[in-house]
Amino acid sequence: MPDSDLAARQRVDVVDRNETAFRIRMRRVKAGLANAWYELRKSRTATIGASMICVLMFLVIFAQSIATHNPVKSNYRERLAPISTEHYMGTDKFGRDIFSRVVIGGQRTVLISIAAVIFGMSIGIPIGILSGFFGGRFDSIVMRITDGFLAFPGLLLYLLIVTVAREYKLQGFWNDAILVFALGFAFWPEVARLSRSTALVEAKKEYVEAARSIGEWRLSIAMGQILPNCISPLIVNATVRLGFMILIIAALSFLGLGTSPPTPDWGSDLRAAQDHLESHPMIAVFPGLAICFSVLAFNLFGDGLRDILDPRLAER
């Protein structure tokens, strides 16, 4: 049957062509990664930051297996126990293992800040890129709205949203979702401004002209061609922002506006540790060190990344 034969041959052909395309893509990815690795090793700050982030991510992903005890189970026989091989960081006033609380609480904090950054960027990037690409009246209207949101103070937004959430006694997932919303919503105008200013520059370049001349759809030029070229300042911004988000989450829960007590959380654990500052100062040390470590990781990596991606600034 020649028909099916032809079909089969075509299928083979398609698979083959796909495979070569795949191979070419893989080679490109490999070259890109090697290049990134080379650049990364040149900048010491970026290397240190990247390794710290790797440690952090390892702890976040395997938090449940790394934690040695149940972080919310109180054990009154072991209240305020010192550091030992049983409790790596001692126990708090309810006899809960601090090491496990720091690890599990960290998982929550880091995941919330990542989600908030992604949420803020997924609103801000399309708005900014499209606004910068289309320009004209669309741009000026969108930017006025963005400016309005930018004028609205972030701290105020967190306080308001989180206070309302606390009053409704939202628990667990919903409480975290509100936090992600508040943090991300305060973040998007900044992202929109940043991506717009880069898109404005990119939109005038030749490759955009070329894409237009072969009749590519405008939306696909904006998202497929311009966006990838605007991504580097956005990545730097997101990295530094991740650290900032962790600081805000900790500060909010330190004020008692985060999660309700039994949930492990760096900020609220620090607040609780204040009761025993005189007799057991070590309780207050570990959650703070954890915050410091993660924020430093993102700041270092962000600084290094900026130097790599924008060599002009590195000379300063």
Place this chain on the structure above:
Amino acid sequence: MLIYSINRLLQLIPIVFILTIVVFCFVQALPGDIIDTLSDMESGADPATRALLEKEYGLDQPIYVQYAYWLGDILQGDFGKSLVTRRPVATELLERIPATVYLAGVGILLSLVIAIPLGTIAAVWRNSKTDYAAQVVSLLGISIPEFWFAILCILLFSLHLGLFPSSGYVGPGEDFGLSIWYLVLPAVAIGFRQAAYTTRLTRSSMLDEINKDYVNTARSLGLSERKVIYKYTLRNALIPTVTISGLQFANLLGGTVVLETIFAWPGIGLTIYQAIQLRDYPVIQAGILFLGFKVVLINLLVDLLYRVLNPRVSLG
């Protein structure tokens, strides 16, 4: 420039208007009955008292009427009475402003005293050990959560060494020496973080200036390196530092909620925090409006200032 300034001022009106609506709506969205909260402290919640209280606070009116009354009162400077202390909110907040200004002012001064020499030295001796040390310290400074730093300070200087009181406030008018004694720890906690920002800023703007042509000219004229650096370069490099520090000072007014809570410092931040805890609606509203209005004003100031400093920025 004048037209631009007027334009920019007019743009404030809708933003402030939206701010008031948002703040009003958020507080309305809080669940919980004010009357019940009130009655707990006064007589029981029998219907007669309830009606009387509702009438007194205007809670029997529809919401938009409540908003209109509220806005009208605010425009006349009347923010209502605190539900807890039953004193006018405006007096309550105005009384707290000096403490906040005092703390923020001394904190910023302290940060400038640390940061300007450190940033200058780091830039002049670029890539030296001093430079690296300054960079590491300032990176640590922006990564350490200020409340944790404050707790560590209390731990070391107050509980361990007994040098300074761990919390409290004495006005500089009452007893100057004692007032400074109480101020040291909170001011250090603010100053450290601010100094970290300012050091980075001073260093990078100093590096910018050092590479400019006029510096080479000055050197080629045979001026001593000291004179070149301190008389010409530093002066120009300090413009952005001083500008940003001024803005940071404005940001700190009410932006130090966490530190004021830790040190029981009776400023705006502590007032808003306590109001949130006690559900004191009028105080929350007024405090948040104060914060919001302040940020809007700061943004205006930044915009105008950039135009003055850099006339090339388009007045669009």
